[in-house]
Amino acid sequence: MPIIINLDQVLADRKMKSKELAEIVGITEANLSIxxxxxxxxxxxxxxxxxxxxxxxxxxxxxAFSSTNSFEEGQ
Amino acid sequence: xxLNTFFKRLIDLAFYLMVPIVVFFPGTILYVLMxxxxxxxxxxxxxxxxxxxxxxxxxxxxxxxxxxxxFAGLYQLRKFAGLLxxxxxxxxxxxxxxxxxxxxxxxxxxxxxxxxGLNALFSYEGKISVTFGTSNFSLLLFxxxxxxxFLLLSDAFAxxxxxxxxxxxxx
Numbered sequence: 001m002p003i004i005i006n007l008d009q010v011l012a013d014r015k016m017k018s019k020e021l022a023e024i025v026g027i028t029e030a031n032l033s034i035x036x037x038x039x040x041x042x043x044x045x046x047x048x049x050x051x052x053x054x055x056x057x058x059x060x061x062x063x064a065f066s067s068t069n070s071f072e073e074g075q
Numbered sequence: 076x077x078l079n080t081f082f083k084r085l086i087d088l089a090f091y092l093m094v095p096i097v098v099f100f101p102g103t104i105l106y107v108l109m110x111x112x113x114x115x116x117x118x119x120x121x122x123x124x125x126x127x128x129x130x131x132x133x134x135x136x137x138x139x140x141x142x143x144x145x146f147a148g149l150y151q152l153r154k155f156a157g158l159l160x161x162x163x164x165x166x167x168x169x170x171x172x173x174x175x176x177x178x179x180x181x182x183x184x185x186x187x188x189x190x191x192g193l194n195a196l197f198s199y200e201g202k203i204s205v206t207f208g209t210s211n212f213s214l215l216l217f218x219x220x221x222x223x224x225f226l227l228l229s230d231a232f233a234x235x236x237x238x239x240x241x242x243x244x245x246x
Contacts, residue, residue: 031246041244 004064007036010055025050083156090153093146100142104135134194141186148179148222165239170232177225184219191215 011021022032027047034040048059055062076084107113155172163169191211 027246034244035246039244040246041241043246047246 024054079159083160086153086156144183148176151176165236173225174229177222180222184215187215
């Protein structure tokens with residue numbers, strides 16, 4: 001997946017645990033784990049909005065694009 | 076009794092009614108071959124009017140092979156009905172079972188159509204036979220339609236499974 005999720009990094013910067021974030025955002029820990037592990041196929045705007053609000057950050061702080069990953073997958 | 080249970084019971088009934096044919100057919104043919112003068116079994120197959128000839132044996136074997144294809148299709152359908160009953164509609168197993176059902180039914184129908192075509196060709200005596208109502212031909216054509224429908228269903232289930240996976244992995 002060429003989209004990288006930097007949620008772990010942002011959480012560590014905010015000294016917040018995944019459980020806390022899941023509670024604030026209103027999603028299950030299992031779903032948050034799917035997002036963090038990069039297994040998610042899509043993210044709802046409402047979820048992204050809630051995460052950004054909880055972590056006081058921009059979507060770009062959480063999501064990043066890496067062309068090398070997509071190249072490796074193509075191989 | 077809901078529709079899934081009714082469907083499963085119907086298939087179970089058809090399946091268990093066909094088991095004796097699968098089990099006893101080869102034995103019956105063997106018995107007739109070993110004892111050609113027997114009077115217990117009245118064979119109702121073409122080319123067996125004047126004793127059990129090689130042509131009749133060939134016909135029986137062809138019929139049995141095609142019947143086995145149909146039976147295999149019904150077995151797969153029975154497994155599919157079981158999965159429906161367990162509410163596992165969107166799984167790889169359902170895709171696999173419907174594809175196998177479709178393949179077996181299609182092969183059986185196509186084979187049987189060729190088989191009855193060849194049979195009609197060999198037994199042609201200058202007269203054309205016309206059947207009004209439901210004939211073997213229309214039933215086989217229907218089986219072919221059902222077979223192809225199951226292949227399409229398998230494809231539809233595969234797409235549905237992919238959509239479900241995407242939906243499950245949407246946060």
